[in-house]
Amino acid sequence: MFFKSRKFRALIFALILPLFFVTGCSSGSQQSNSNKITLNFFNQKPEISTQYQKLARMYTKKHPNVSIQITTSGQGGGAAALQAKFASGEAPDIIMLGGLPEIDRYKEHLVSLKGLSATKTILPSLLSGGISNNRLVGLPVDLEAYGWSYNKTVFARAGVNASNIHNYDDFVKAVKKIDVQKEKLGLSGVFGFNGADTNSIASVSAQFTSQAYDNNQVKAFKSTNFPWKYGSQMHSYYDLIRNYSVQPILSVKYDPSVQDLFYNGKVAMIPQGNWIIPTLDGIEKGFVQKNLGMIPFFVKNDGSDRLLTGSSWYLGVTNDHPKREKAAKDFINWMFTSREAENVIINEMRFVPATKNFDVSRLPDDLSKDIYRIGSSKDARAPIHKQYPNGFSTQVLGPYIQRYFVHDISWNQLEKVITTKYRQLREIQSGE
Template identity: 65%
Template sequence: MQKLKRLLVLLLVIVTPFLLVACKSAKSPSSQTDKKVTINFFNQKPEITSQYQKLIKIYQKKHPNVSIQLTTSGQGGGAAALQSKFSSGEAPDIIMLGGLPEIDRYKDHLLTLKNMSAVKNTLPRLISGGMTENHRLVGVPVDLEAYGWVINKDVFRKAGVDPDSIKNYAEFVQAVKKIDAQKDELGLQGVFGFNGADTNSITSMSAQFTSDYYQNDQVKAFDSKKFPWEKEQRMKQYLHLVKQYSVKPILSVKYDESIQDLFYNGEVAMIPQGNWVIPTLDGLQDNWTKDNMGMLPYFTKDDGTDELLTGSSWYLGISNDNPSHQKIAKDFINWMYSSKEAQDVIINEMRFVPATKNFNTDRLPDDVSKEIYQVGTSKNAITPVHKQYPNGFANEVIGPMVQRYLVGKTSWDNLKKVVSNQYKQLKEVQSGQ
């Protein structure tokens, strides 16, 4: 009997380590180690930093062994800050990317995302905005944005102008003139609060006249070495309207001022922006946008089909520089796009419109967001292409040239010549041709 007991003890001594190893290997990947894993998230939208921090806290509470460090750099400095990260060997794990030129710059560092669950429900026409030239999917759209005129509905009401009745350019001009005729009575500095100091806003405005040419093919827009001038007359007409009816001096009006001072305080009737201004305005007064903000498209066709341009300026990518971080990075993005808890923050606090198919619009908190989703999912929806312009084109070419044109320091013919030549040259240099 004693021999049997000694034999059993010996067997336990021999077998126990193997059992422990087997149990350890059977655990889920996330529980294989108690060591905390830190991944880095590079954000280029400063206005939603606090909301991203909230999402990170919720996710970390569910995954205590994960730490997500958020770095934010924007307002024109994001691209340079991201390049610095890569140059110093500190590539972020999750990267907010602005357009195909940025994707092309980092394509060798970006993971293919084709099989991620976050991708499968993405609006099809937005997919090309996250692809490399060889159609490898490396980015997921952050949201669905609308580009047009953001209007102060209270000013329109007081001026006796019904924005829903404006269906073409001629009617838009009539509305502008009617509001301008009551400028003093309404306490307006101008009909438009055109932020002429901001070259990025000028560039996004130009997309109103160039995007239709590419019919939602973002890769085609990126590959093209030609700046489309098919709608140059309408572009010229809108710029003349701005010159005549905007706050003066035009080039002194800055981005924040145009939104937080001029527009919010009812000193202008409209500004050339999109739904990304909602968090800023509602931050000044709760639910201000619900009753006071609307949007109008640029009327470039005049055939009754003009709608807001809708697309995504930003895409989330995952770096392949840190293989051990990729699983967590994927899981965090998938969680943001699928979890109701995460989507509640994204919809109600970031005020994003989801770039996904079959979304229940009853969950969206305002009429503007519902309209954007309706327009953005329609068969005639058009994606803006300004993010596919070559690097440097916004701040060094079209922005400054339009600024000069607005104050009479260059002719339209010279503007057109410089823009066309510089666009082609920048594309050729950056494509290596």
């Protein structure tokens, strides 16, 4: 009886013991899962989605308690998709925002980034683009230059030396010199202006509106007036574009202007910045170093003109999920301060970093090095077109400039409409 009893007890113990271990492992697994944090990162630049995914993998490999999900929506649909996220109660933890109007829309959701170690690395000239209600809530994604991108090979074949272009008159002479050789050079036009794209029209306008606000982004954002201080220069440049660009001008789209017209040497210039670098070197490795140069718009025309340098996009952290806030800040800190993240940013994204005291020799092409030197200098000038009222570029400025290009509206009529609609949009959006 004792044997049977002991045997019975052993049998029961043998049955219970595995259950004990299973229960224990399950409990530990639940605890481990409860400590894991999933960050949601909303990205509005589709062209660098792959690189952000790589950065996320690199980070989570070193921080296994963190998972990063990246949602990408851009090319005109990003703003609406981001609004839908907030409206559905699925606010991301990290969001990419374009300009102070968009930052202002989410200001109640954004936390201050003033105390981050990443913040201390940012170029001072770029900080104002991430300020809302005197709080720094956004850090610039990169440093961009705005001006004329020119094809060095076309310039050389036309006998034009970019270093000899010092003012607007020199620029016009160069344009005309290239134009008379169009057939010999096999050009479709001097310019490959993508008139179908209202964003490009807006970025060109920044050449003339930025200096009127002393390149102060907060000042521009608060103003209810569209500045016409350099309106005559703006008029002259748009006329030059209309007369010497590939026709019909409104049929030219962004991708073909870069990947076909510019890359294949069918045009001499396009009004774009260093964001075209990844596309060009993606088509042909080394093309940028060999063939891409930039010259400024000549607005003041007094020898002080230089490429505008700033950032179109800023990263912010939301307060909607307090338990994930620290992890979101830690990831941003890592992206801005670690050497391994920086290597991806400069060599794969081909960004010029928005950080100060950067070793410029690490940049892979001479144009990027020049842009960093200009953008990090005390004379850096930021573009303000991202501070226009929401919808102004796509619904007002772009469409009316397009009408001007096809002689459907006079410049005086255009000025009146733009002045009125700019004020109306600003007043509505400021709640005044």
